[in-house]
Amino acid sequence: MKSTITEQQAYDKVENYIQGAFAALPAPAELKLFTRNRSECTDPTDKGPQGRFEISATYEVVGLDSARFPEHFVAISKWWESHDFEVLTDSRPTIQYLFARNTGDAFDMSLKANDLGKFYVGATSPCVWPNGTPEPQAPEAPAAAPPEPEPEPAPARKPRRAPVDDADFDQTDWADGGTSF
Template sequence: MKATITEQQARDKVEQYIQGALSALPAAAELKPFTRNRSECTDPTDKGPQGRFEISATYEITGLDPAHFPENFTAVIQWWESHEFKVLTDSRPTDQYVFARNTGDAFDMSIKANDLGKFYVGATSPCVWPNGTPEPQALEAEEPEQQIAAPPEPEPEPARKPRRAPVDDEDFAQTDWTDGGTSY
Protein backbone atom coordinates (compact mmCIF):
# COMPACT_ATOMS: atom_id res chain seq x y z
CA MET A 1 0.00 0.00 0.00
CA LYS A 2 1.30 3.38 -0.84
CA ALA A 3 1.14 6.60 1.11
CA THR A 4 -1.13 9.46 0.08
CA ILE A 5 -1.39 13.09 0.98
CA THR A 6 -3.02 13.67 4.37
CA GLU A 7 -6.66 14.58 4.87
CA GLN A 8 -5.64 18.13 5.73
CA GLN A 9 -3.57 18.41 2.55
CA ALA A 10 -6.54 17.07 0.57
CA ARG A 11 -8.86 19.60 2.24
CA ASP A 12 -6.41 22.42 1.42
CA LYS A 13 -6.11 21.31 -2.20
CA VAL A 14 -9.91 21.08 -2.59
CA GLU A 15 -10.12 24.69 -1.40
CA GLN A 16 -7.26 25.78 -3.70
CA TYR A 17 -8.98 24.27 -6.73
CA ILE A 18 -12.28 25.94 -5.86
CA GLN A 19 -10.51 29.29 -5.40
CA GLY A 20 -8.83 28.73 -8.77
CA ALA A 21 -12.17 28.14 -10.48
CA LEU A 22 -13.54 31.25 -8.77
CA SER A 23 -10.63 33.28 -10.14
CA ALA A 24 -11.85 32.50 -13.68
CA LEU A 25 -15.24 34.10 -12.97
CA PRO A 26 -16.22 37.78 -12.92
CA ALA A 27 -14.99 39.86 -9.98
CA ALA A 28 -18.51 40.04 -8.49
CA ALA A 29 -18.55 36.25 -7.95
CA GLU A 30 -18.33 35.15 -4.32
CA LEU A 31 -18.20 31.77 -2.61
CA LYS A 32 -20.98 30.72 -0.27
CA PRO A 33 -20.32 27.35 1.48
CA PHE A 34 -22.88 24.73 0.49
CA THR A 35 -21.48 21.33 1.62
CA ARG A 36 -18.28 19.90 3.06
CA ASN A 37 -17.85 16.16 3.35
CA ARG A 38 -15.47 13.51 4.54
CA SER A 39 -16.66 10.21 3.06
CA GLU A 40 -15.18 6.78 3.51
CA CYS A 41 -13.90 5.28 0.27
CA THR A 42 -16.14 2.29 -0.31
CA ASP A 43 -16.23 2.24 -4.11
CA PRO A 44 -15.46 -1.36 -5.16
CA THR A 45 -13.94 -0.15 -8.44
CA ASP A 46 -11.24 1.61 -6.41
CA LYS A 47 -9.85 -1.80 -5.38
CA GLY A 48 -8.13 -0.14 -2.44
CA PRO A 49 -8.21 -0.93 1.26
CA GLN A 50 -10.75 0.50 3.65
CA GLY A 51 -9.85 3.26 6.07
CA ARG A 52 -9.24 5.92 3.43
CA PHE A 53 -11.44 8.96 2.86
CA GLU A 54 -12.49 11.39 0.13
CA ILE A 55 -12.59 15.05 1.06
CA SER A 56 -15.04 17.25 -0.82
CA ALA A 57 -16.58 20.70 -0.77
CA THR A 58 -19.23 22.41 -2.83
CA TYR A 59 -19.88 26.14 -2.94
CA GLU A 60 -22.66 28.20 -4.39
CA ILE A 61 -21.22 31.02 -6.45
CA THR A 62 -23.22 34.18 -5.82
CA GLY A 63 -23.05 37.44 -7.75
CA LEU A 64 -23.37 35.86 -11.20
CA ASP A 65 -26.00 36.81 -13.76
CA PRO A 66 -27.84 33.63 -14.88
CA ALA A 67 -27.99 35.05 -18.41
CA HIS A 68 -24.18 34.69 -18.49
CA PHE A 69 -23.98 31.13 -17.10
CA PRO A 70 -22.82 29.73 -20.50
CA GLU A 71 -19.84 32.12 -20.47
CA ASN A 72 -19.15 31.24 -16.82
CA PHE A 73 -19.06 27.53 -17.70
CA THR A 74 -16.62 28.27 -20.54
CA ALA A 75 -14.39 30.33 -18.25
CA VAL A 76 -14.16 27.59 -15.60
CA ILE A 77 -13.55 24.88 -18.23
CA GLN A 78 -10.72 26.98 -19.69
CA TRP A 79 -9.23 27.35 -16.21
CA TRP A 80 -9.48 23.57 -15.73
CA GLU A 81 -7.78 22.85 -19.04
CA SER A 82 -4.88 25.14 -18.14
CA HIS A 83 -4.49 23.29 -14.80
CA GLU A 84 -4.35 19.66 -16.01
CA PHE A 85 -8.08 18.92 -15.74
CA LYS A 86 -9.78 16.84 -18.42
CA VAL A 87 -13.53 17.16 -18.96
CA LEU A 88 -15.12 13.72 -18.57
CA THR A 89 -18.81 14.67 -18.63
CA ASP A 90 -20.42 17.65 -20.32
CA SER A 91 -24.22 17.43 -20.08
CA ARG A 92 -24.91 20.77 -21.69
CA PRO A 93 -27.24 21.92 -23.15
CA THR A 94 -29.71 19.39 -21.68
CA ASP A 95 -28.37 19.85 -18.15
CA GLN A 96 -26.12 22.61 -16.92
CA TYR A 97 -23.45 20.25 -15.57
CA VAL A 98 -19.77 19.59 -16.36
CA PHE A 99 -17.43 17.16 -14.56
CA ALA A 100 -13.63 17.01 -14.86
CA ARG A 101 -10.68 15.11 -13.37
CA ASN A 102 -7.15 16.33 -12.85
CA THR A 103 -4.75 14.12 -14.83
CA GLY A 104 -1.91 14.80 -12.40
CA ASP A 105 -3.45 14.19 -8.98
CA ALA A 106 -6.92 12.64 -9.68
CA PHE A 107 -8.90 15.41 -7.95
CA ASP A 108 -12.38 15.84 -9.42
CA MET A 109 -14.24 19.09 -10.02
CA SER A 110 -17.72 19.91 -11.21
CA ILE A 111 -19.81 22.92 -12.06
CA LYS A 112 -23.59 22.93 -12.07
CA ALA A 113 -26.25 25.54 -12.57
CA ASN A 114 -30.02 25.30 -12.32
CA ASP A 115 -33.15 27.07 -13.47
CA LEU A 116 -33.42 28.84 -10.11
CA GLY A 117 -30.36 30.93 -10.97
CA LYS A 118 -27.98 28.99 -8.74
CA PHE A 119 -24.40 28.20 -9.82
CA TYR A 120 -22.26 25.67 -7.94
CA VAL A 121 -18.63 24.58 -8.06
CA GLY A 122 -17.30 21.52 -6.23
CA ALA A 123 -14.08 19.59 -5.77
CA THR A 124 -13.36 16.10 -4.43
CA SER A 125 -10.06 14.49 -3.51
CA PRO A 126 -9.05 10.98 -4.43
CA CYS A 127 -9.02 8.45 -1.55
CA VAL A 128 -6.47 9.47 1.08
CA TRP A 129 -5.25 8.07 4.38
CA PRO A 130 -6.11 10.37 7.30
CA ASN A 131 -2.41 10.80 8.18
CA GLY A 132 -1.03 10.05 4.73
CA THR A 133 0.12 6.52 5.56
CA PRO A 134 -1.85 3.26 5.74
CA GLU A 135 -3.51 2.60 9.06
CA PRO A 136 -2.25 -0.47 10.99
CA GLN A 137 -5.57 -2.36 10.59
CA ALA A 138 -5.39 -1.87 6.81
CA LEU A 139 -1.88 -3.32 6.74
CA GLU A 140 -3.08 -6.34 8.72
CA ALA A 141 -6.03 -6.83 6.36
CA GLU A 142 -3.71 -6.78 3.36
CA GLU A 143 -1.73 -9.79 4.58
CA PRO A 144 -4.17 -12.47 5.77
CA GLU A 145 -2.64 -15.29 7.83
CA GLN A 146 -4.55 -17.95 5.93
CA GLN A 147 -6.13 -18.02 2.55
CA ILE A 148 -9.76 -17.19 2.46
CA ALA A 149 -11.86 -19.85 0.76
CA ALA A 150 -14.00 -18.88 -2.17
CA PRO A 151 -17.69 -18.64 -1.35
CA PRO A 152 -19.59 -21.86 -2.05
CA GLU A 153 -21.43 -22.16 -5.34
CA PRO A 154 -25.16 -21.62 -4.81
CA GLU A 155 -27.24 -24.75 -5.23
CA PRO A 156 -29.52 -24.71 -8.26
CA GLU A 157 -33.13 -24.06 -7.41
CA PRO A 158 -35.29 -27.16 -7.74
CA ALA A 159 -37.73 -27.16 -10.63
CA ARG A 160 -41.07 -25.81 -9.53
CA LYS A 161 -43.98 -28.19 -9.49
CA PRO A 162 -47.32 -26.85 -10.62
CA ARG A 163 -49.77 -26.22 -7.78
CA ARG A 164 -52.55 -28.03 -9.60
CA ALA A 165 -52.91 -30.14 -12.66
CA PRO A 166 -53.34 -28.24 -15.90
CA VAL A 167 -56.93 -27.83 -17.05
CA ASP A 168 -57.89 -29.83 -20.08
CA ASP A 169 -59.95 -27.71 -22.47
CA GLU A 170 -62.26 -30.66 -23.08
CA ASP A 171 -63.02 -31.01 -19.34
CA PHE A 172 -63.58 -27.26 -19.06
CA ALA A 173 -66.27 -27.27 -21.76
CA GLN A 174 -68.08 -30.26 -20.24
CA THR A 175 -68.25 -28.88 -16.68
CA ASP A 176 -71.72 -27.92 -15.41
CA TRP A 177 -71.27 -24.39 -14.08
CA THR A 178 -74.83 -23.94 -12.83
CA ASP A 179 -75.53 -23.87 -9.10
CA GLY A 180 -77.62 -27.01 -9.40
CA GLY A 181 -74.59 -29.20 -8.97
CA THR A 182 -72.29 -29.65 -6.04
CA SER A 183 -71.86 -26.78 -3.62
CA TYR A 184 -68.57 -26.10 -1.98
Protein backbone atom coordinates in the same frame (compact mmCIF):
# COMPACT_ATOMS: atom_id res chain seq x y z
CA MET B 1 -0.34 -0.35 0.96
CA LYS B 2 0.57 2.94 -0.62
CA SER B 3 0.85 6.25 1.20
CA THR B 4 -1.32 9.19 0.17
CA ILE B 5 -1.49 12.85 1.00
CA THR B 6 -3.12 13.52 4.37
CA GLU B 7 -6.73 14.54 4.89
CA GLN B 8 -5.58 18.07 5.70
CA GLN B 9 -3.57 18.24 2.48
CA ALA B 10 -6.60 16.93 0.56
CA TYR B 11 -8.82 19.53 2.22
CA ASP B 12 -6.32 22.29 1.32
CA LYS B 13 -6.09 21.10 -2.28
CA VAL B 14 -9.89 20.94 -2.63
CA GLU B 15 -10.11 24.53 -1.39
CA ASN B 16 -7.24 25.67 -3.64
CA TYR B 17 -8.85 24.14 -6.72
CA ILE B 18 -12.17 25.78 -5.92
CA GLN B 19 -10.49 29.14 -5.34
CA GLY B 20 -8.54 28.79 -8.59
CA ALA B 21 -11.63 27.99 -10.64
CA PHE B 22 -13.54 30.78 -8.89
CA ALA B 23 -10.82 33.27 -9.89
CA ALA B 24 -11.88 32.70 -13.52
CA LEU B 25 -15.25 34.32 -12.76
CA PRO B 26 -15.97 38.05 -12.89
CA ALA B 27 -16.58 40.35 -9.94
CA PRO B 28 -18.85 40.75 -8.01
CA ALA B 29 -19.12 36.95 -7.69
CA GLU B 30 -18.68 35.52 -4.20
CA LEU B 31 -18.34 32.01 -2.81
CA LYS B 32 -20.81 30.78 -0.21
CA LEU B 33 -20.10 27.38 1.39
CA PHE B 34 -22.83 24.90 0.48
CA THR B 35 -21.42 21.57 1.75
CA ARG B 36 -18.17 20.17 3.09
CA ASN B 37 -17.81 16.41 3.51
CA ARG B 38 -15.48 13.70 4.69
CA SER B 39 -16.79 10.44 3.26
CA GLU B 40 -15.52 6.92 3.57
CA CYS B 41 -13.82 5.93 0.33
CA THR B 42 -15.92 3.30 -1.34
CA ASP B 43 -14.42 3.33 -4.83
CA PRO B 44 -14.09 -0.33 -5.83
CA THR B 45 -12.23 0.57 -9.03
CA ASP B 46 -9.07 1.54 -7.13
CA LYS B 47 -9.03 -1.86 -5.38
CA GLY B 48 -7.80 -0.10 -2.27
CA PRO B 49 -8.40 -0.96 1.36
CA GLN B 50 -11.06 0.50 3.60
CA GLY B 51 -10.14 3.20 6.10
CA ARG B 52 -9.47 5.92 3.54
CA PHE B 53 -11.61 8.98 2.95
CA GLU B 54 -12.61 11.42 0.23
CA ILE B 55 -12.66 15.10 1.11
CA SER B 56 -15.08 17.34 -0.76
CA ALA B 57 -16.56 20.80 -0.76
CA THR B 58 -19.22 22.53 -2.81
CA TYR B 59 -19.79 26.25 -2.96
CA GLU B 60 -22.64 28.27 -4.33
CA VAL B 61 -21.36 31.16 -6.42
CA VAL B 62 -23.54 34.21 -5.78
CA GLY B 63 -23.59 37.52 -7.60
CA LEU B 64 -23.56 36.14 -11.15
CA ASP B 65 -26.01 37.02 -13.90
CA SER B 66 -27.75 33.74 -14.77
CA ALA B 67 -28.03 34.83 -18.41
CA ARG B 68 -24.22 34.63 -18.55
CA PHE B 69 -23.90 31.16 -16.99
CA PRO B 70 -22.77 29.65 -20.33
CA GLU B 71 -19.85 32.12 -20.42
CA HIS B 72 -18.93 31.19 -16.85
CA PHE B 73 -18.91 27.48 -17.73
CA VAL B 74 -16.50 28.26 -20.58
CA ALA B 75 -14.27 30.40 -18.34
CA ILE B 76 -13.95 27.67 -15.70
CA SER B 77 -13.47 24.89 -18.26
CA LYS B 78 -10.59 26.93 -19.75
CA TRP B 79 -9.11 27.24 -16.26
CA TRP B 80 -9.48 23.47 -15.88
CA GLU B 81 -7.68 22.85 -19.18
CA SER B 82 -4.77 25.04 -18.09
CA HIS B 83 -4.53 23.15 -14.78
CA ASP B 84 -4.50 19.57 -16.13
CA PHE B 85 -8.20 18.81 -15.74
CA GLU B 86 -9.94 16.72 -18.38
CA VAL B 87 -13.67 17.18 -18.87
CA LEU B 88 -15.26 13.73 -18.54
CA THR B 89 -18.92 14.75 -18.61
CA ASP B 90 -20.48 17.69 -20.38
CA SER B 91 -24.28 17.60 -20.15
CA ARG B 92 -24.85 21.00 -21.71
CA PRO B 93 -27.10 22.33 -23.12
CA THR B 94 -29.76 19.96 -21.73
CA ILE B 95 -28.42 20.13 -18.18
CA GLN B 96 -25.98 22.80 -17.04
CA TYR B 97 -23.41 20.35 -15.66
CA LEU B 98 -19.69 19.69 -16.20
CA PHE B 99 -17.50 17.10 -14.48
CA ALA B 100 -13.70 16.99 -14.79
CA ARG B 101 -10.78 15.03 -13.32
CA ASN B 102 -7.22 16.21 -12.84
CA THR B 103 -4.90 13.99 -14.87
CA GLY B 104 -2.04 14.42 -12.40
CA ASP B 105 -3.61 13.91 -8.99
CA ALA B 106 -7.12 12.48 -9.69
CA PHE B 107 -9.01 15.29 -7.93
CA ASP B 108 -12.50 15.80 -9.38
CA MET B 109 -14.28 19.09 -10.01
CA SER B 110 -17.81 19.84 -11.08
CA LEU B 111 -19.98 22.76 -12.12
CA LYS B 112 -23.75 22.79 -11.84
CA ALA B 113 -26.23 25.55 -12.58
CA ASN B 114 -30.01 25.51 -12.64
CA ASP B 115 -33.01 27.43 -13.86
CA LEU B 116 -33.43 29.00 -10.42
CA GLY B 117 -30.29 31.07 -10.99
CA LYS B 118 -28.06 28.93 -8.77
CA PHE B 119 -24.46 28.20 -9.76
CA TYR B 120 -22.27 25.67 -7.90
CA VAL B 121 -18.63 24.67 -8.07
CA GLY B 122 -17.28 21.64 -6.21
CA ALA B 123 -14.14 19.56 -5.78
CA THR B 124 -13.47 16.07 -4.40
CA SER B 125 -10.19 14.42 -3.47
CA PRO B 126 -9.21 10.90 -4.40
CA CYS B 127 -9.11 8.36 -1.55
CA VAL B 128 -6.62 9.38 1.15
CA TRP B 129 -5.46 7.97 4.46
CA PRO B 130 -6.27 10.30 7.39
CA ASN B 131 -2.57 10.70 8.23
CA GLY B 132 -1.20 9.87 4.78
CA THR B 133 -0.20 6.32 5.68
CA PRO B 134 -2.23 3.17 6.34
CA GLU B 135 -3.23 2.61 9.94
CA PRO B 136 -1.01 0.01 11.62
CA GLN B 137 -2.40 -3.49 11.54
CA ALA B 138 -2.89 -5.39 14.77
CA PRO B 139 0.02 -7.74 15.49
CA GLU B 140 -0.55 -11.33 14.56
CA ALA B 141 -1.49 -13.65 17.39
CA PRO B 142 1.27 -15.95 18.64
CA ALA B 143 1.10 -19.53 17.40
CA ALA B 144 0.12 -20.83 20.87
CA ALA B 145 -2.81 -18.45 21.24
CA PRO B 146 -6.30 -19.87 20.77
CA PRO B 147 -7.79 -19.11 17.39
CA GLU B 148 -9.72 -15.88 17.10
CA PRO B 149 -13.44 -16.20 16.42
CA GLU B 150 -14.40 -15.73 12.80
CA PRO B 151 -14.88 -12.03 12.16
CA GLU B 152 -18.18 -10.88 10.80
CA PRO B 153 -18.01 -10.22 7.09
CA ALA B 154 -17.19 -6.64 6.22
CA PRO B 155 -20.18 -4.63 5.12
CA ALA B 156 -20.56 -4.37 1.37
CA ARG B 157 -18.77 -1.33 0.02
CA LYS B 158 -20.94 1.04 -1.91
CA PRO B 159 -19.53 1.97 -5.30
CA ARG B 160 -18.28 5.51 -5.77
CA ARG B 161 -20.93 7.54 -7.51
CA ALA B 162 -20.32 7.76 -11.23
CA PRO B 163 -20.07 11.31 -12.53
CA VAL B 164 -23.43 11.30 -14.34
CA ASP B 165 -25.12 8.04 -13.50
CA ASP B 166 -27.25 9.59 -10.77
CA ALA B 167 -30.72 9.26 -12.18
CA ASP B 168 -32.04 12.03 -9.97
CA PHE B 169 -29.10 14.43 -10.22
CA ASP B 170 -30.88 16.79 -12.57
CA GLN B 171 -33.98 16.55 -10.36
CA THR B 172 -32.17 17.85 -7.24
CA ASP B 173 -33.51 21.17 -6.02
CA TRP B 174 -30.21 22.94 -5.31
CA ALA B 175 -31.99 25.90 -3.76
CA ASP B 176 -33.05 24.00 -0.64
CA GLY B 177 -29.77 22.36 0.36
CA GLY B 178 -29.74 19.40 -2.04
CA THR B 179 -27.05 16.80 -1.92
CA SER B 180 -23.40 17.60 -2.60
CA PHE B 181 -21.70 16.54 -5.78
